[in-house]
Amino acid sequence: MQRQGPIAVVILSALFATITFFLKGAEDIQTYALIVAIIISGFALLLGVDSLILYHMRNIQEGKNTLFSGILLISFFVTIIWGFFAWWRYGSPFAQNSTFMWLFINVYLPLDATMFSILAFYIASAAYRAFRARNFNALILLITASVIMIGRVLYSDVVFPLALSIFLFLAGLWTFINTRKLYGSELVFRRFLGGFIMGGAFLVLLPPIFKFLGGNISTLTDWLLSVPQNAAKRGMYLGLGFGQVAFALRIMFGIERSWIR
Amino acid sequence: MIFLNSLLGVDKLEIKRVDEGVVILVKFGEKLRVDSISVFKADKLNPREKPLLLGTLIYPETLLLDTTKVEGEYLVRVYYGKEKFDTGWVALNTSKVDPPKTSAISFDTSKTNILIGILLFTTLFFVLLYMARSNPKLYIRRIGGLDAIDEAVGRTAEMGKPIIYTTGIGSVDNLAILAGLTVLKHVIKKTSLYEVPVLMPNNDPLTLAAAREVVKEAYLESGRPDLYRENDVFFLTSEQFGFASGVSGMMQRLKPGAVFMMGYFYAESLILAENAQVSGAISTAGTVSIDQLPFFIASCDYTLIGDELYAASAYISRNPLEVASIKTGDWFKALSAAVISLGSILATISIFNPQVGEIVKIMVNILK
Numbered sequence: 001m002q003r004q005g006p007i008a009v010v011i012l013s014a015l016f017a018t019i020t021f022f023l024k025g026a027e028d029i030q031t032y033a034l035i036v037a038i039i040i041s042g043f044a045l046l047l048g049v050d051s052l053i054l055y056h057m058r059n060i061q062e063g064k065n066t067l068f069s070g071i072l073l074i075s076f077f078v079t080i081i082w083g084f085f086a087w088w089r090y091g092s093p094f095a096q097n098s099t100f101m102w103l104f105i106n107v108y109l110p111l112d113a114t115m116f117s118i119l120a121f122y123i124a125s126a127a128y129r130a131f132r133a134r135n136f137n138a139l140i141l142l143i144t145a146s147v148i149m150i151g152r153v154l155y156s157d158v159v160f161p162l163a164l165s166i167f168l169f170l171a172g173l174w175t176f177i178n179t180r181k182l183y184g185s186e187l188v189f190r191r192f193l194g195g196f197i198m199g200g201a202f203l204v205l206l207p208p209i210f211k212f213l214g215g216n217i218s219t220l221t222d223w224l225l226s227v228p229q230n231a232a233k234r235g236m237y238l239g240l241g242f243g244q245v246a247f248a249l250r251i252m253f254g255i256e257r258s259w260i261r
Numbered sequence: 262m263i264f265l266n267s268l269l270g271v272d273k274l275e276i277k278r279v280d281e282g283v284v285i286l287v288k289f290g291e292k293l294r295v296d297s298i299s300v301f302k303a304d305k306l307n308p309r310e311k312p313l314l315l316g317t318l319i320y321p322e323t324l325l326l327d328t329t330k331v332e333g334e335y336l337v338r339v340y341y342g343k344e345k346f347d348t349g350w351v352a353l354n355t356s357k358v359d360p361p362k363t364s365a366i367s368f369d370t371s372k373t374n375i376l377i378g379i380l381l382f383t384t385l386f387f388v389l390l391y392m393a394r395s396n397p398k399l400y401i402r403r404i405g406g407l408d409a410i411d412e413a414v415g416r417t418a419e420m421g422k423p424i425i426y427t428t429g430i431g432s433v434d435n436l437a438i439l440a441g442l443t444v445l446k447h448v449i450k451k452t453s454l455y456e457v458p459v460l461m462p463n464n465d466p467l468t469l470a471a472a473r474e475v476v477k478e479a480y481l482e483s484g485r486p487d488l489y490r491e492n493d494v495f496f497l498t499s500e501q502f503g504f505a506s507g508v509s510g511m512m513q514r515l516k517p518g519a520v521f522m523m524g525y526f527y528a529e530s531l532i533l534a535e536n537a538q539v540s541g542a543i544s545t546a547g548t549v550s551i552d553q554l555p556f557f558i559a560s561c562d563y564t565l566i567g568d569e570l571y572a573a574s575a576y577i578s579r580n581p582l583e584v585a586s587i588k589t590g591d592w593f594k595a596l597s598a599a600v601i602s603l604g605s606i607l608a609t610i611s612i613f614n615p616q617v618g619e620i621v622k623i624m625v626n627i628l629k
Contacts (some may be wrong), residue, residue, distance in 0.1 A: 020375055024369040041432060041467055048466030048496035065514070082450035115502035118526060122535040233551060236567045238597050240549050242590035243568025245382055247436050249589075250574075252589040255582045258475065258574055260444040 007254045014252040052076070079103065144224060151221030157214030163215065165204040172197030266342040269348070270295040272341060273463045276353065282328040285335070287318050294341065300325055301336040301350065312350065313338050374627065386589040393581035399588060404576050406545050406563035409447060417518025419457035424448070425517045426459050426523030427508055427533070428472070429548070430501055432465040436571070437549045441524030442468075442475050443574035444547070448521060449479035453488055457518075460510065462497040469496045505529035509536040522546040522561070524572060526553045534560035547573065600628075 017033070020026040053076070056069035086093040086100035095144035133139040150160045176194025179187055203209060250256035273288035289295040297319045301312035313333075335461035340346070390408070393399055407448040417424050426448060452459050461476070464467040480489040497507045509532055511521065514576045520537035522530070523546070530546075530553040537544035538560050546557040547565030557564045565573060568590065575583035603621045604624055611618035 005586055018379075022369055022372050023366050025366045037434070041465075044466035044470065045499075046466075047470055048463075048499070049465075051466075051469060051496040052498075055492055058492055068510075112500070115506050115526070115532070119531060122531045125535060126531055126556060126559040130555075189318045236551055239568045239590075239594055240551075240571075242382075242593045242597075243549075243571035244436055245591040246386070246573040246586040247381070247440060249383065250583060250586050251439070255580075255586070256439075256443065256574060258446045258478075 011252060148221050148224055151217045156217050160217040161204055161210045161213040165201045168197055169201035282326055284324055284326055286324040288322045296340040299338045300334040304331055304333050364584045365505040385592055386586055387519055389585040389588045393585040395509055397581045399584045401576055401587060404569050406565045407573055407576055408561045409545060410451060413519035414451045416543060418457050420518045423460050423515055423520035424519045426521045427462060428468060429526040430464050431525040433469045433471050435525050437525040438468055440570045440573060442471055446475050446479045447577045450483045452481055453483040454483040461494045462498055462508050465497060501529055505532040508533055510538045512540040516540050517542045519543045526550055531556040
């Protein structure tokens, strides 16, 4: 019964949610069910508070991370007391001039913003790893990402042809110089290819080509985002949708039970 | 329909009930200069409460939609002379407005195509279920991230370090979190063989309760209930970046052998993945959040992409019943790909032959 009970509740709730989805005029019932879920999760918060306090109390008892756990517990209780004080003093802890709001604006918000701003540095380090041209796929990613990044900046109509010219010149130079273990016709072909690519770099700088490339970079960026990227995304959404339905059916029919004891 | 001539300068004021709520249409300023009209609603149940401002209309002919479901009395206030003068609150006679429809519960015909799709899916699911029972060895392609669990657990055991497991942000009403919990069970079963501790910080109290049950059950099933420590599955915080900083701090201090991030993630995904990488752990991630997937792919050693996370429990257990559901999803994916390809070909042909365009329109209307 300990196992069957919750499964029966899940099956009935899932059937209820599915049926009300297809009914017109059942919005109030759905809203009511949502309110019930919110109330239950509100009670569950007590469970979280209990776990938090016990975890850090035990840490202090065992001498593990005493400093961090101590700071957390002190901050936790000070915040609660501060909130009650502000409630008594200002009528609500969230009143605009309350001391609790001062705590929120001057302590919590800067800490939150700090963590969020750290993301910029993590993006740079992740981008460095992702953009290393280790294989052909990574090279395509590098080129596409570079085009999109350049296409989204100010003066992209000037920056893009210049960047393309520099890229072609460097690629041509590398091809021209990197001729170790190449002899005879292979060496001649490699040198010719390098020279050809470097020639392309100068060709890009010719005013009509420069203007054409600069004028079409935003179109190219938009196309990359709305056609190949969107196609891949939609494919994934489709897979996700069917995956979700399959997983939901497994739960509804009680096949998937690993989430329950 | 109500015409109000008592309000100076207001030419027309209509109140009409529509499906979405009540529409208030105002026309003013033709005879006398009116700056604006504010529309309020007084709560009938709480008459002492200040009337709620629904909106201020500044254009000579404009309408306002009231979607609040509170029963109340409409009041207007008309402003003149650069808002120096106003009429005060004037109640509107709404007796002629139709009362709200007591909508009888009926089948929503606009969702017929969804119902047919779900019925087809369920039927195919049962057919494949029958087939899976008679032939339990249905093929599922390899999922690298799940195969790597053994490697990650083995390495952690050799290092004598713990494993950190997180299901990300969200409650158990999110299917991705539930899928993350099913993988957790498998990880716990593996770690119990080598007595590797698994630490699981949680962002949501309901997830915490479910995770504790899953961990307890997994230890019990693997015959090692003595390894279960309630304190290893704990609540951290429900704040997104507080959670990210807490888990990152744990990774930096404990230097875990492996980090599993299976569930639903938002902007904190990269913070967690990069910290796992920096701490030297084998990092395995799985999420259905498409916006966060590139970050995981860039930073983690193994990533379960999209619906691979939902397929994880079937892949691990090889239970024919679960495998059948994965197969159903695959069949539907193939069917969708066929329909999309057919649609694309027909849409291309319709450029030259307009009659084909009609077929495309019918297809779109059916699927819409």
